[in-house]
Each structure stands twice: as structure tokens, then as C-alpha cells.
Amino acid sequence: MLEALEKFSRQANDNRDVRRVVGAWTVDLVLAESDGADRWVLEVRDGRIARVQSADTIDASSRQLEVTGTRAVLESLFSGTLNPVRAATRGDLEIFGDMSDQTRLDAVALILWGP
Amino acid sequence: MANETRRLALVGTGMAISISNNAVLGSSFAHSSPLEVTLAVGVAGLLMLVIAFAFVEMSAMFPGSVGLRAFTRAAFGERWSSALTLLYIVMAVGMGAFEAHLCYAVFRAWLPSTLASLLVTVILALIVWINALGYEAPAKLQTVCTIAVVGMLWLLAVPGIAHAPIAPPPVSERTFGPGLLLAVPTALFLFVGIEWACYSATKRSTFLVELPRGVRWAVLAVASAYLPLSIAFPRVIEARRLATLELPHLALAGERTPIWYLAIAISVLALTTTFNVGLGGTARMLYALAREGMLPKALTRLSVPALVPRRAVFLIAAIVFAIVPVFERPAIFQSVPTLLSINLCVVYLLALVSWLKLRKLEHRRQKLNLGIPVWSVVLAMLVLAVVLTDAVVSRLSAGVAWVLAAEFVAIAAVTLRNPVSASLVEHQRLEESR
Numbered sequence: 001m002l003e004a005l006e007k008f009s010r011q012a013n014d015n016r017d018v019r020r021v022v023g024a025w026t027v028d029l030v031l032a033e034s035d036g037a038d039r040w041v042l043e044v045r046d047g048r049i050a051r052v053q054s055a056d057t058i059d060a061s062s063r064q065l066e067v068t069g070t071r072a073v074l075e076s077l078f079s080g081t082l083n084p085v086r087a088a089t090r091g092d093l094e095i096f097g098d099m100s101d102q103t104r105l106d107a108v109a110l111i112l113w114g115p
Numbered sequence: 116m117a118n119e120t121r122r123l124a125l126v127g128t129g130m131a132i133s134i135s136n137n138a139v140l141g142s143s144f145a146h147s148s149p150l151e152v153t154l155a156v157g158v159a160g161l162l163m164l165v166i167a168f169a170f171v172e173m174s175a176m177f178p179g180s181v182g183l184r185a186f187t188r189a190a191f192g193e194r195w196s197s198a199l200t201l202l203y204i205v206m207a208v209g210m211g212a213f214e215a216h217l218c219y220a221v222f223r224a225w226l227p228s229t230l231a232s233l234l235v236t237v238i239l240a241l242i243v244w245i246n247a248l249g250y251e252a253p254a255k256l257q258t259v260c261t262i263a264v265v266g267m268l269w270l271l272a273v274p275g276i277a278h279a280p281i282a283p284p285p286v287s288e289r290t291f292g293p294g295l296l297l298a299v300p301t302a303l304f305l306f307v308g309i310e311w312a313c314y315s316a317t318k319r320s321t322f323l324v325e326l327p328r329g330v331r332w333a334v335l336a337v338a339s340a341y342l343p344l345s346i347a348f349p350r351v352i353e354a355r356r357l358a359t360l361e362l363p364h365l366a367l368a369g370e371r372t373p374i375w376y377l378a379i380a381i382s383v384l385a386l387t388t389t390f391n392v393g394l395g396g397t398a399r400m401l402y403a404l405a406r407e408g409m410l411p412k413a414l415t416r417l418s419v420p421a422l423v424p425r426r427a428v429f430l431i432a433a434i435v436f437a438i439v440p441v442f443e444r445p446a447i448f449q450s451v452p453t454l455l456s457i458n459l460c461v462v463y464l465l466a467l468v469s470w471l472k473l474r475k476l477e478h479r480r481q482k483l484n485l486g487i488p489v490w491s492v493v494l495a496m497l498v499l500a501v502v503l504t505d506a507v508v509s510r511l512s513a514g515v516a517w518v519l520a521a522e523f524v525a526i527a528a529v530t531l532r533n534p535v536s537a538s539l540v541e542h543q544r545l546e547e548s549r
Contacts, residue, residue, distance in 0.1 A: 023420045066319065067179075085406035089179035089188060095179025096319040099250050102179060103422045106406070115405070115412045 001075060004055060005031075008078040009049040010114075012110035017111045022047045022104050027103070028062045030055070031102075034094075035070040065097035065105060076099060119321055122254060123312040123329030128336040129261035129388030132268070134217040135452070136385075137364040139304045140341055141348060144356030146293030149349040154309030155298030156305065156345050160338040162498060163306035165491045166463055167330045169470040170310040175322040175483040176473070181403045182313045183466065190469035197409055198529040199465055204400055205522060206458040207393045208431060210308075212438035213451050214386050215239055217362070219439070221382040224365055235439070238383060242390050243432040246398070249421035253395050257388060265385035267377055268340040274374055275347025275367050299501045305341050307459060308389070309333045314396050323483055390435075398427040409529065428526070446514055453510040454518055460503035462516070467496050 012018050028041040038071075041058065043051040058064070069077065073092050076082035084106055087093035095102055143152045176189070183203055188196035215235055222231035245252045312333060316326045344364075348357055351367050360366055396481030402424035405414035418425035432476075442448045449538035470492060 010335060015250050016277070021419050023424070083406065083408075085180070086408075089185045089403070089407060091180075091185060093179060094177075097317060099315075100422060101318065101319050103417065107417050107422055110301065110406075110417075111255050111417060115408070115415045 001038070001040065001071060002052065004075050004078050005042060005052045009042065009052050011112055012050050012108055015111060018108050019047050021107050021111060025101075025104055026063065027101050027104075028059065028064045030058055030064050031074055032066060032068045033071050033074065034068050035052045040072070061102070065100075065101040066095070068094040068096075068106075077109075080109070084109055117317075117325060117328075119325040120328045120332065122258065123315055123321070123326055124332035125258050125261040125314045125338060126392055127265055127309035127312035127330055127333030128265065130392040131259050131306050131333065132261070132264055132310040132340060133214050133308075133384050133389050134221065134362070134364075134385045135213060136341065136380050137344070137530050138307050138361055139301060139362035141352075141357045141360050142355040143298040143301045143345075143358075144349055147298040148318070149330040149346065151292075151294035152298050152302070152349075153342060153345045155295055155302040156298050156338055156341050158295070159302035160306060160334050162299070162303055162491075162495045164331065164334045165466065165487060165495045167310045167312075168327065168485045168487050169467055169492060170313050171322075171326050171330055172483050172487070173466075173470060173473060174313040175326070178317075178319070181400050183462075184403065185472065186275065186469050187465065191465070194530045195465075196529045198526050199406070199462060200400060200404065201462075201524070201526045201529060202458055203462050205526070206398050206455060206462065207397045208434050209438070209451070209455055209458070211390050211393045211431075212435045213442065213455065214389050215435060215439045216448070217383050218386040221362060221379055222367065224362070225379060233538060235386075236436075238386060239390065239435065241431065242394060243386060243428060246391070246394050247421065247423055250395075253391050257391055257522045260387045260391070264381055264388060267341050267381045268382065269343060270390060271368065271374060271377055272343030272347040272380060275351045276343060278347070278350045280350045288407070300498050300505075303498060304456070304459075306334060306337050308392070309337065311392050311396055314399070317417060324542040327458045327483075331350070333478055337400055348447065355364060377457050381452060394428060396433055397431050398424050399431065401430065403520070409532070446512075447546050450512050450518070453506050453515050456502055456506045457511075457515075457519065458498045458522075464496055464499050464503070467499075467530055493540035 024046045025044055026046060027044045029044055030044070031040045033039065039055045039058065040050075041053055041055040042049050043053075051089070066076070069087070069092055073082065074081060077087065078094065079086055082092075084093060084095070088095055095105075140156075143155065147155065170182065173186035177185035181200065184196055184200040187199045189201075190196075193516050218230050218238070219235045222234050222240070225231075226234070242256075245256055295316060309330060312326060312329050316322050344367075346369060348363060352360070357363055357366075362380045362382075365375065368378040401410060402417075404410045405412060405427070414424065414430070415429050416426045417423065442451065470487075471489070
């Protein structure tokens, strides 16, 4: 999983369109496994993914966008083989956070992998 | 009240309060006594609470999605869900256009028609512009306008309540009861739109705590806005005349009095709150359907830096602008309430059927149980079925039938392009049979 997330981070950070669209986005993108206990955090600071790490504790005071799904679903999501909107409609993915943060995450997927 | 609860309550309240609600309330007095109408508003509020709670429970099962699209897909499968979501969008757009036309009618009572249409255009354009700015500006607009419109509706009712009753209403001699039964389905329309609060819930705690509270407050706010008016209307306006008025709130105020100008301000605010929520919500629905591949990819374009689906916003606005002048034709104008009633009842009925189906799922994903009694859902469905039957049997004109047919063909054309997929309910049956 970490491997897929690191690859996603490189793709997003290297993409000019992504950086232009997300602007000075600062959020902790929390990914939680629904079929296990693992969690990961992508620290997005000023429009760049600054750090990817496996997380035991989450800093609840920071602005968060939480994405929950099975490990397979999360891996597919961050490798570009799963459309996040379709997955949320099917109930495979649960997304919690401000509407602007949800849209930013979807915009990144849209730019990297197309509609 | 917590900020998030207040925000959601104002979204639901603002969507429900509309200019047409005054005529809806007025029409009840044709068959019911003032006391029956006042009681009906309370009963309808409870029924709407059941419907809205069903939406809340099901939306909580699919956070991050367009609630109606997701839970009807789980209950009925891909095609039915697509068709219902499109129907919901069509209905919301139609309601927005109808409200804009009513606002034009209000202005026309005050100003020359050119100036009236210019004012409505400016108001709609401003709301579109604010929605294109991002997500915060429409939320702030909603907060200010909804609080103002509820307060103004209370003020509007005060002189009417203080007014000496004009004459005993003609139905007052009848036995109490049948009028209440007739008034409840009509009064239900005063609360339509409260469920839109569900589309603004985005955080985990919101779904579980603030959204149910917000919906409760929204029902209370709408009831509190129309209960005083249900007392004031028949004290000032004769019941039979009241039932035929398109803009009874203007008639209540008396021409060119300070309260009359207040009634005009109420109309502007009601249009603003309804169109503001409807525009943002339907644009996000169109965006989501386009992201799923059901609608053209062009609708997936987001504006930078606001990240608003601006094309979807402009498309909805363009359709509303195009429809509003059509309502100038009396035949079309008179058929709109029937058309909207049919669409609304179909959507609400199928949403409640979804609730009945999803609650039976063994591996149900339900995160939230608000303790809605099944009998209350069945009762709400019965009331909706009565309204639907009445609209189809008694009020279906040739024009309405043609519009419904066109709507059906257009929606079918879009949805039949989608692959058939099984619903969650069918999946469970398959698993059980193995």
C-alpha cells in the first residue's frame, strides 16, 4: 500500500496541472482500511504531498479528509484503476471532509487518470 | 445550536421556503377550516420529518456520494437509480424556474413588466455568480437569507393575526375531520426540499449527529413560518378567494403598505434561498453523473481556483433562464404544480421504498438508526400515493401528459445507455441462494 501511495505522491507532485488546480491546499488525507486496522496519512502542505506514512495515531486537530475502504479498493483508487465517484456511489468508498477538500481530491484523480 | 447543525438546518429550511408555498397554503382553505389547515401543517411537518429522516439514514450509508443516486442504486440497481436521479434534477430545475416566474409575478404587481423581468434576471445572475465563486459564499448567502426570510414571514403574519376575522369561513359548519385529511397532503408540500440538507453533510460526525438535528430544526423552522400564516390568511382574505390566489401573501399585506413591501422582500429572499441551494446541489449531481460516465465529460470541468463544476452550474442556470418565460402561458403555468407534484411523489415514494428495502439487508451497511417506525414510513407513502393518484386522475391535462412523456423519453434515452447492474438487495438474494 505504501508503495502505491508513494508512487501516487510522486505523480501528483510532479504534475503541473495538479499543483495549479489544488493551489495552496493543506490537509491531512487519512486513509483507513475497512477490512483491517491499518491507516495511512498523506500530509498535503501548500499543494504538495509532503509526507506519506503509516499512522497509528491521527492528529485530530488538523484539517482532515478521510477516505475509508477495503485495502484493495484503496490501492485501486491510488493507482488510478478505480473511479472515486463511482466507488462512492457503489458504497465501496466512504469519504468524509469538507466539500472543497473532496472536490480537490477528485480533481487530482481527474487530472492524473482522466474522466 | 452548533454551527454545523445551524448550517444544515438553514439549507433545508431555505430550500423548503418558497413563494409557491403561500399559494399551496391558501389552496387548502377551499376544502378545510382554518383550524384544520393549522393542524394539517403540524401533521405534515411530522410526515416530512419521517421522509427526511429516511433520506438522512440512507445518505449516511453512502458518505461522499450523491445520496439519492447511491441509495436508490443499492435498492433498485443502476438504471432505475440513474432515471430517478435525473428526475430529481429535472424537478429541482423546474421548481427553480417556477419560483423565478412567481418572483417575476410579484415584481409585476409593483413595477412595469420590463423592469420586473430585469430584476429577476439580475437576482438569478447574482446567485449564479455567487455559486461560481466557490463553496463558502453560497453557504453565507444561505445563512443570511434564510434567517431573514423566516423572520419576515413571522412579521408578515402579525397584522393578519391581529386583524378582526372578516367572516366565518363557509366550511366552518362542517364536521371537523374530513377537511384535515384533505389538507395534510397539500400541507406536505410546504416542507418539500428539507431533505436537501443531506447533500451538504460531509463529515463523519455530521451524518450521525448534526444532520438529524439540522433536519429537525428545519422542520420546526418551516412549520413556525407557516403556522402563523395559516391563522392570518383566513382572518383577512375570504376562504374561496384565498384558494384561487397565486400570491396570497401580497393580498394579505394590502397594496402599497409597508407590509406589502415586506411581502415583496420575502419573495426575493425565498427565490434566493431555493435557487441557491438547488443550483449548487443539482450542479454537483450533474458533475457526479458526468464523472460516472453517464453524462458528457464536458460537465466534469472544474473551475480554478474555486473548484466548482462551473459548466454544470451554467447549464442549470441556462435551462432555468430558458424555461422561466415559458411559464407566462397560462395553460403551462397552471399545469406546473401538477407536473411537479407527480415528479415529487414518484421520487419520494421510491426513496421510501428504498428505505424499506435497504433496512432488510442482512449485511446492511447502515451506520445510523434514527428509530423511524415502519408504520410511519408506510403512512407517508400512503399520503404520497393519494397526492399522486389525485394528480394523475383528476388534474392530468393533455399538456402535462405530453411533458411527462417527453421527460420519460429523455431520461430513458440517457439511462438506457448505462449497463444493467444488480442492486445490493439482489446481491444479497444471490448470496443467500448459494
